[in-house]
Amino acid sequence: MIKSTTKKMYKIAYLVLFIMLTSCTSSFSSSEKEIIYHSPDSPARVLQITNKNDSLILRAPSKNIKNVKKNKDIEPLVKKLYLTMLEEGGIGIAAPQIGINKNIFLFTRLDKEENSVEVAINPKIISHSSEIICFHNDGCLSVPDKYGNSGRFSWIEVEYTDQNKQKVTHKFLGGSRSEDYTGIIFQHEYDHLQGKLYIDKPCVSK
Template identity: 30%
Template sequence: MTVQPIRYFGDPVLRTPADPVTTFDKELRRLVRDLTETMQEAGGAGLAAPQLGVGLRVFTFDIDDVVGHLVNPVLEFPDDEEQDGQEGCLSLPGLYYDTKRRQNVIARGFHESGDPVQIVGAGLMSRCIQHETDHLDGVIFIDRLDNTGRKQALKDIRRAEWYDPTNTRVKVSPHVTGPLGLGL
């Protein structure tokens, strides 16, 4: 197995925008395999390369028995429909918060071989794609919470057994927030 340790909230790599993948080679295939096996071992729905300490724009997903990955994703939203529901993160283990996301997404990118890929997602798949793409931009899902929600999340993080107070940077979402607190 190639299960790797997952980086927790506070690790600077989680706040650093990832670089585009430029070489589709054996190393990229190994990274995709490591991401997939680590995600599945941890019971996650998705995992982005920065969560393994790798600053590249690639993530894996496992939603409703659909397992895959996307390299250098670019997202489009075909409509303004929204969803609100529980969201968690393998980098903030055990913590879940209601998070607003777009209901539908079209994600374009590449397969590990360099072939173009398009994923049309709704519901949980859309949430996962947005969440993992945020990781590639240095955004953690609690950044998308309103002020009250973010304050509660930070309190909960400080109480978590995995929390390391010497290694934490908090960031407010760089995205414009609307009346519903959407960071889209």
């Protein structure tokens, strides 16, 4: 009788643990996969803050992607994001902008001669300047027909998993549009993952 009860307790404990683990795993939902795999060689629709339903997604915090090395949905998502960014003429784009609340975005490396586009998966800003600069004429694919100044850190140190699924750490600078402002692009896209837009960080230039 004691053994039987103990077995039942173990089974219940295992079931609870399994539920906890699976609930913490943020895999792509069926609706998100539909976006990823719909017309694989075509761009996605960019969500607009002026649309009530779109704004609910744009304003929602995103979740980390689990099991990055084994996740087969990442590469087609990156392709979809890249095609969409090219179509819209952007220099960065985050997954929430196409309706996927996951922590991944593309950003242009202006600090490299070839201005390559890179992938940031589950990014973190681990350090930043105490100085805030006022970046002029910030814009966003999800905020139509508007530009404005936004307050940004003058440098950031970041950690993320790149397109090769390797963890990397970089320090990016932020400045004016006439200089390297990779750090500004990174902050802009990172904000999307927090449910924030550049219009939430207005500033007045001195």
